[in-house]
Amino acid sequence: MTMNERKTIDLEQGWEFMQKGITKLKNILEGLPEPQFSSEDYMMLYTTIYNMCTQKPPHDYSQQLYDKYRESFEEYITSTVLPSLREKHDEFMLRELVKRWANHKVMVRWLSRFFHYLDRYFIARRSLPPLNEVGLTCFRELVYQELHAKVKDAVISLIDQEREGEQIDRALLKNVLDIFVEIGMGQMDYYENDFEAAMLKDTAAYYSRKATNWIEEDSCPDYMLKAEECLKREKDRVAHYLHSSSEPKLLEKVQHELLSVNANQLLEKEHSGCHALLRDDKVEDLSRMFRLFCKIPRGLDPVSSIFKQHVTAEGTALVKQAEDAASNKKADKKDVVGMQEQVFVRKVIELHDKYLAYVNDCFQNHTLFHKALKEAFEVFCNKGVAGSSSAELLATFCDNILKKGGSEKLSDEAIEETLEKVVKLLAYISDKDLFAEFYRKKLARRLLFDKSANDDHERSILTKLKQQCGGQFTSKMEGMVTDLTLARENQTSFEEYLSNNPNANPGIDLTVTVLTTGFWPSYKSFDLNLPAEMIKCVEVFRDFYQTKTKHRKLTWIYSLGTCNLIGKFDPKTMELVVTTYQASALLLFNSSDRLSYSEIMTQLNLTDDDVIRLLHSLSCAKYKILNKEPATKNISSTDYFEFNTKFTDKMRRIKIPLPPVDEKKKVIEDVDKDRRYAIDASIVRIMKSRKVLGHQQLVMECVEQLGRMFKPDFKAIKKRIEDLITRDYLERDKDNPNMFRYLA
Template sequence: MAEEDSSSSSATTSREQEQLENRNLIVPSVAADHHTDDLTEASTTLSGFASVKLGTGSVKKLVIRNFKDKPLILENYTEEAWQKLKEAVQAIQNNTSVQYSLEELYQSVKNLCSYNLSANLYKQLKQLCEQHIRAEIHQLREYSLDTGPFLKKMDKCWQDHARQMSMIRNIFLFLDRTYVFQISMLSSIWDMGLELFKSYIIRDQNVQSRTVDGILLLIEKERNGEMIDRCLIQRLLSMLSDLQIYQVSFENKFLEETNRFYAAEGRKLVQKKEIPGCLYHIKNLLEEEVDRVRAYLSLNTQKLLIAIVEKQLLGEHLSAVLQKGKDVFKAFYKKDLARRLLLGKSASVDAEKSMLSKLKQECGTAFTNKLQGMFKDMELSKDTMIQLKQYMQNQNIPGNIELTVNILTTSFWPTYIPKEIHLPPEMERLQENFKNFYLSKHSGRKLQWQSTLGHCVLKAEFKKGKKELQVTLFQTLVLLMFNEGDHFSLEEIKMATGLEDRELRRTLQSLACGRARVLIKNPKGKDVEDGDRFFCNEEFKHKLFKIKINQIQEKETVFFSS
């Protein structure tokens, strides 16, 4: 019996085999004679039975056995395969079209790896990437001295690099998953690209300093009220994070600049004579920094950042501020804390408790006990919501609206004036269900709904796509009307929602005259006037999927008047 080779079922004569050996060829299969690039791991010659007719007409069996060693690669194949791969990599780096298919390039890598050329292939690829990145840094060194253009060039360089390395890795995936994976000292192709970028660009003192200083300059401009490209900063800081140098190259400098900036702000605040304006400014600054963290800074930076702001604006100057008006400060802080807790805008629980500790020394336990009661109410409300969900499941109560209720102890929280409104039937049923559930557990208590504190998430579908709108309850009542009609007058909306006139005008102004205009006002204008009509903005578009539509704020001066 002849030895069988499961990889094929064809054979050659001994003379043909001798000729093939002399020509230094590999024959994967007879059908593949004209596909010189389709080299595979099945590189041994084929074996099996072959019936050869001789001149006399007799039949003699010929057995073809496997080579003891792998045949050699086609002459010049290594150079040709690498040249093809090199052209493809350079095309990707230069943003031009690649002449070869991904399958063809992948097969070339696989062939070279199959013949123990993986080490040299990895080395050649790394050198190719290194040459390209070295050329990129020369462009950055000589690029515009203006901060804006330089940062955009830096961002494009990084985005292009990430995209190019992803495409290159797809071509060399076989190398990455075999040879590179087995050698612990070697970096994956993606990590190799990151390390080269980090070494040749970010660690260049000139480029690194211009990048970090440029980001800090933009943040300072934003703190001073200027509009900046937040998405650009977010991408650049993500780059530093991906390269694992966010903390050492940026965060330390950023915190130093933050400390310097708010030390100066703190000195300015102490000199202000108007207490309400001073405290209102502090509140805005704290909210802006929390928003800044959420927009583009690392979450790990938040605790350090808030600590610096609190220290400079309150810690070092709290006594001076409180001496100007403790009562005003108490009322303001209580109202603002309530707002942060109810809207989920608190920077962190640790930061809030740290502040309570300082207030306890200055204002006494009677004041801070009420603030602690507010925290306790929020925790109890979370437990109540879990019980409510179970209750509604047990009662088989239908509904496609998810309700969240915060139960507030009147003595702990600021005084809110209840306002009568007309809720849609679905919302009224939800309120009634909650009332039945809650009073069944706490008989004798009285519930009073505070509509001014309500907020909702609405799913909206426009021609340009679907959006999630984060809105107040009053804004919700107005927007839901446009499920039933295309346009309404001011008077019609007032009748349907039951909103008080001033509240309604502020609400419509936020929906039709603000940044996110989901409604269209006719005639156009910044103020809502009698006779105005409102239409759904079917052409509404926004770069974000989740959009917060802020309510137009009333002036706080009335609250502080004496």
Template sequence: MNSTDTNLQKIRGMVERLLNEQPQTISFYELISSVYDLVMNKKSVVVYEMVSQIIKMFTLKLALFIKNLREENYLLTINQKWKKHNLLISNVSNVFSILNEKYIFPNNLPTLESQGKLFWIESVLRGNQGIQFEVLNKSIELIMKEISNERKGNHIDRELMRSVVNMFTQLSDDKRFYKVFFEDQFLQNSEIYYRNESDELIANNLCGPFLSQVLEIFKNEKKRVESYLDESTLDKVIKIFNQEFLIRHMSTLKQMESGPIFMLKKKNYEDLKNVYTLFLRVNEKKWLIEKYQEIILAEGKAIMKKFKKESTTDVQNYHTIQELINAKKKYDELLIKSFNKDKDFEDTLNRNIYEIVNINRSMAKHLPKYIDYRIRKLKNVSSEEIKQQIESFLDLFKVISEKDLFKKFYEFYLSRRLLSSQNFFEEQEKLIVHKFKLNSWANFTQKMEDMFKDVSVSRNWYQPFQSFQSENMQKSNIITMSVKVLKESVWPIKLIPKCILPPIMKKNLEGFESFYQSIHPEQVLNWRINVGTVELLFRVVNKKFRKNFILIVSSFQALLLLNFNNGNTNSNVLINNGNENGNENENGNGNENGNGNGNGNGNGNENGKEKDMKIENKIKNGDFNINNNGNENENIKPKNLSNNTVNNGVNENNNKQNNDHKKKIKQFSCKQLQELTKMPTQYLIPSLASLISKKSKILKRIKFKEKNTISEHDVFQVNTGFKSNQRKIKVVRISQHYTEKEKDKNMAWVNQERKHLIESMIIKVMKSRKVLKHDELITQVTKLVLSKFKPKITMIDQRIRSLIDREYLSKHLNQYKYLP
């Protein structure tokens, strides 16, 4: 026997022992040497064919074994035999690496491993005796049966399924065998299952539950593919799933009463999340956005229609704005909870909120008033709720197109709050203004910031002026005053004709002027008593009781009430700024030291420097006395109790008190009160109305022609039967809302400012471009002023014509030219 035959015999024995898992009789090195000798002696063909034949015969024996398998462990056994077969062929192939290098690869022949797979397909899966793919078909049938069982909720061996399916993918390098023989069958079965399941679900469920179950089924199907099928199958499964569960039923889903439109109206977050997730997969996002937009606009326009052009009360408007804020909040939550912060949905929401808010200019007027209403109610609100409210203000502010108009109104209401110590939340006010600044143009908040500065600086006048009073005024004339000195160009406070002030108030105002001008002799102060606050000590004495109250009133209300005073001529007004608490100290016959509240404001203007101020007054021994026609012999508090002792106060002053009782209650007509105070009618009538209102009842009207209207002949007197469980009473204030005349005046001012702004932008653009067509100029100017307001094209056209008339521009055909 020659060396070639010897080596071939060694190799045959080695391969057979490897496949039969028997121990080798020769060393691995000797085997490698034998293969090397044969290959080098050009016996590669013989070696390749011999080894291939041995593998084929081995596989045939394996096929005969598998053919007789029982169904019970069919897949398990096939999987085990396949893994073993694969491993043995791999071990054999490792010995013939030189054969691969010198013969198989150069001649583009199947490797021994590939031959093993081919023989497995032909001998095991296809079967013999003319039966086509008997084992393969049976294996696939059992796999499909297991998948069906799992879809019904039964537990299966996923690891076994994954291993068997992997056999199909490994039988060809391009996974062709898997796709042709397994995947196609799986997809066909899945399509039938999806169709039947979707038909049954949609027939027996509302839209929400249907979509919820569809998502659950999809999750299971996706997990199934990822667990034991090839990853390339997933996209195909999703496509069929979407077709059968969604696309085929899309028209029905859209038209269902419980469908997406209903969900949008009801803000069903979870159901809409399912709608968004599923509709996105079948390119129905555009339709969903359209319906989303329709519902936003419908709800928003319905809310905006509730604004009244002429309204006697703002309560409805407050509710309307709150309703709009609540709707915006719900749509924001919808964006987050249902639409995954989708940029397209977010843009749709912002675009439509902008359109809703700017349906007319009412929001630019009503929002500042609403913010004023909310800020005045912050006293018992948590910091988190305050933060949310501020964000809600900002949401609407951002989309208001006429921010210049908003600014004008907001400055008015801010000034009222800053001058009302009882409604001043400085930290929150500054935060809101800061937010406005971040979301508007550079000097948008300049006047607002100047207001804060004036209020802050004015606090420094309090102590020095008290010292001035002590040194320069009689003690009996001193009242505690808090004065705010304000810049006239900053504060929107109307200058009214001078009123006749009570002597005590007049002396203290003159005292402050002397004090202030000793420091700033170049400045002149103009008082604004129309925004002041006063606290009056109100003593009621009648048959049933006597009681002292502190009334928090406006300066105008105080001027009216003091005319009804039955006390001595030196009775003082109790005035404070709201930062000091009223102190009550009653001993024996009614000694009381009272602290009250009051504001007086003034503007000064010289050399371009303008100031405004606020006064705080404190009186120790004055009162506003109300007696019951002197018929009752009640003890009345002495006017100058500091001169009397507690123990003998009643006896020493008894005669004086009796005389006080006999004083007749004063009565005045509306006309008389106006003559006494010189108060403008637009302030007099509301002040009287507030003092006789059901909430106040400080005065009562004893003669009148019409119940709901105050005329100059109506007669008033103090309500001697006044009762209240509270000692400190805030009387309804004079309405300081804009009148229609003031609104027209401010709109005229805003329109004038807009004209100047548009002209400046036209000049700016034309200086840069020199020559520009009409449409291009309109577009450029609109962009530049859009942050402040949305200009009408007609307004821009008018300003262009005005600039042409003034020879800043020239026009030729459809082009404009800048004239330097």
């Protein structure tokens, strides 16, 4: 039959036919014996709706069918679903709800198919909620609204049972909580407001109760184990039945109650808190502490501050130990202070190794702990021991490692590793310039007196220092090492020159080390009247040097020279290894048997200090080459000296040491002078770029600029500013004396 001849279906009769299909569907859902829908059944139902919606007005029943669609759900829920839920409680009610929700979804799926034509045209045209949504909304408004509070309580009660160790049906909870999510139809509001908020509140209360007991009863490590276990279980809970979006909120609650609330009490527990764990090297517990506290806001602050206190205390104890040892040594009048300080530096290195490993391993390399370690070391590394600054101690320590016959017998690898560590410590020292100066002085001695054990190590530490402190820090030292290589080449060509010019023979074996003035520490020169034999040497070398270069001036530094003399004593002839000063003094006795203090002084042209050291080394020390009248232990200006012909010793060759001058004062003066220049330069640099600047600002920028090499003293900066004003580099502002202006 054609379209226009189609028989009009009226509402009553059409709906009655639909009603049969809906009843059949309900029976299937209720589990009553009904045959399944065949495709014919389905097509009939679908077509009926299609026809009723496409008849000419007034027989287009789309609106009425849309309403009836909703009513069929409401009727079913009211008559069947709600009564079955109201009579059940707790877990049984949850099971029934899960079953009813599953059925409801099936029903929505089928009915939406029957009424599909509505969705396609009617609803789209009128912007009405689609069928699927209408079906779900019915359940939400009738079932969910009535029951969600009871459901929430039942679920939370099961979660608490599980926390107490009971077995519960996790799959059931997962299904129930899915309802809270699905009922939102793409929004999480229902899950969050009707379930999650209460669950989080309950969680907080639960762990707050637990924490109150545990913090009283448990040691810090036990408490942390429990906390870690709880967090693991809550994560597991999310994985099994809570929505994944709950994880961060849930863990935050647990962390807050177990850790934040009790942080101080936990970390400061007397016999087991953070201090105790550090004291007893409980690496695993400390790692756990880091893992737990890094998760809470500012949680690591107290841990790192305890770490800093602990390291500072350990370091300060080492300083005190070294101080005590040094003052005992002073009482014994033995000069073993050097050894003591070696031990001290060694111990500081060990301390650093130990706690750096803590920072890397327990505290996962976290910047907060690197900072704590640095600040702790800065505290005690700048204290110094027994009147020696740390800068000097470190320089001496390096010297002992690098010089021949130093106190430490180490393999090459061990030396490299130790030097690496010393340079790390240097980072904590505020007076790096002082270290540099002491180091340079000692390096000079190693190089000039052939005391350096190994060139490679010398260069290697300079590379390390350069990386740590920058190029200008090491440029002079690198120059010194290079100078020695050049000096050796120079000596070789001098020896060739001598063999080619027989007239130029100095009569003595002569080795000259030529150095570049700018690289080396400053030494006194031109102070000694040389014996004739030596003057000849100087002239020969000068002639040779003229052949190589015309533009360089040689300055002789006798204070660093050495000589080997033959001493003809009555018992036997011996070789004496002495300094150039000592040699010059001894050679005077070839032409006089007896000389007074003042005669020696005049003939050598030296100062009192030099003469006293010199004569003391030859007449009052271990080897008495000269006899002194009167035979006292001290040299005075009225003494007389004569050659001791009776002198002898079991060795054929002896070295007569000249007591070293205390260089410390000179080093400190030199560094102070350099600092004045550095501060001046820094102030001028800053003012040149800023033109006008307040006092406070200028001082701060100056400290900032110079901090890499030394900590400038505020008073010193102030003094330099005054000085620059008098020298017309800056001027004070007329109206504001705290403002400075740069004068170009």
